[in-house]
Amino acid sequence: xxxxxxxxxxxxxxxxxxxxxxxxxxxxxxxLMSALGYFQNYLKNSVTARIILEYAAIVGAFFVLLxxxxx
Numbered sequence: 001x002x003x004x005x006x007x008x009x010x011x012x013x014x015x016x017x018x019x020x021x022x023x024x025x026x027x028x029x030x031x032l033m034s035a036l037g038y039f040q041n042y043l044k045n046s047v048t049a050r051i052i053l054e055y056a057a058i059v060g061a062f063f064v065l066l067x068x069x070x071x
Contacts, residue, residue: 003035014066023066030062 010031014024034055041047 003032003039006035007032017066017070019066019070023069027059027062027066030059034059 007028011024011028014027017024038047038051038055041051
């Protein structure tokens with residue numbers, strides 16, 4: 001449920017940015033994959049700062065792409 005909340009929150013937060021739907025979808029998909037990866041590592045009890053920074057960098061990279069490629 002927390003992953004769904006993250007996806008919904010980030011989806012609503014970028015919904016009003018005037019950009020292509022494809023870029024918004026890629027960003028939201030990266031949020032979903034990061035949330036699922038984090039929870040998988042949480043269940044394995046192997047969450048480290050490196051993993052958190054890696055997922056944050058992936059989401060950040062897609063957010064930068066979203067902001068840079070505005071119509």
